[in-house]
Amino acid sequence: MAHNYVLVDEEVVRPFVDHLHAAARQFFPDGARASPDLSRIVNLRHFHRIKRMLDNTRGQIVLGGQTDEDDLFIEPTAVLVDAMDDIMVQEEAFGPVFAIYPVHSLDEALNIARRVDPTPLALFACGSTAENERILNEITSGGATLNDSFFHGSVNTVPFGGVGGSGMGAYRGKASFDVWTHTRSVAETPRWMEPLIRVRYMPYKWSELRRLRLLNGGGTPDFDRNGRVVRGFRYWVAFVLRLGAPGVKGALLRWLFLLAAGYVAALRRSL
Incomplete structure (x- = not known):
């Protein structure tokens, strides 16, 4: 669930980067390399994969950027890009690097997100209540956190999983049991019920159709087309x-x- 890219209103890109630097100083007062809390990349193959993204981006590194192959160290790095086809946006890093992409409007941000990956594993929206609601309604994702990051993935009792290209099904807690369980519907029709369900056969009769509706719960739904209870x-x-x-x-x-x-x-x- 590492952040792959961040879409930021172009008017606040500079303050956003400044806050990233302030957070980095707070997290790593002696520098990222000296931090006892910052993990290293798991192996050399993944180090080269992430390093290749930084070497081939057309963007500008605005935070971090230091690497050390011998120590499998990659500093938390943010890259300011200006195109959605940049390697920092198109490839998933699964590491401490991400892209910052300035946008002019929420419409542009939604359009870019849908084009990069219409069904991401995770979605993080930081805006007003109305903006967050619109983002949730227009972007399908495995999970989402509002005004924070990762939080929906940190609660072990909440189902976690993807949708579409990011995976199918969910697991953790009862969801782990449900995802491997097939619910089979079995119907057994007794002989005495045959006259009640004769409506299945032609010629059809209106009186029998009404009876079938009553047996099936009858009436109209108790909600409208927008899901509101009537x-x-x-x-x-x-x-x-x-x-x-x-x-x-x-x-x-x-x-x-x-x-x-x-x-x-x-x-x-x-x-």
Whole structure:
């Protein structure tokens, strides 16, 4: 889940780079090479792979850039690029290097993200609530974190996985069991049910179609095309009968009702 590239509004690129330098000084007060916390590249093959990206980019290194083959050391490095076909954008680093790509608008950023990889493993959006919501709606990803990085991948009980080109399925916790489990539907029709489902055969009859709809739950969906619950007469009747809606709000309403009923009963006893 290493960041591959960062799309930044061109108006704040310079302050963004300045903050990267400030963070680097805070993380590595004695320099990245002397840090006891910074890992080295796992082997020489991957060192050469990442080094090749830095050697072949047309961008400008604005943070870090130091390497040492003998120590398999690559300093955390940011490269300012001006084209989406740059090797720093097109190839996945899986290492401490990433590209910064200035954009003019959110529309341009979304267009670039879709063209580079329409289904990334991870998506990190840092903006207003409306901007983040639009990014989530328009970019499909395995997971996403808003106004932070990596966080959705750090909770071990939350399913983790890709979608499309980044992988299929999810694992960790119960999801690890579900991804390897096939849910098989088995139906057995008893003889006595045959008259009830005669509607399957021609000639079709309207009365039997209505009966089939009732058996299958009948009626129209309780939500509109945007997924919003339609709160009609049937909804409010069910709401009253269930003492509230399902979920946390309904549970709270039922608890309040029980507490009020208990209070009234206690008050009557005291009188």
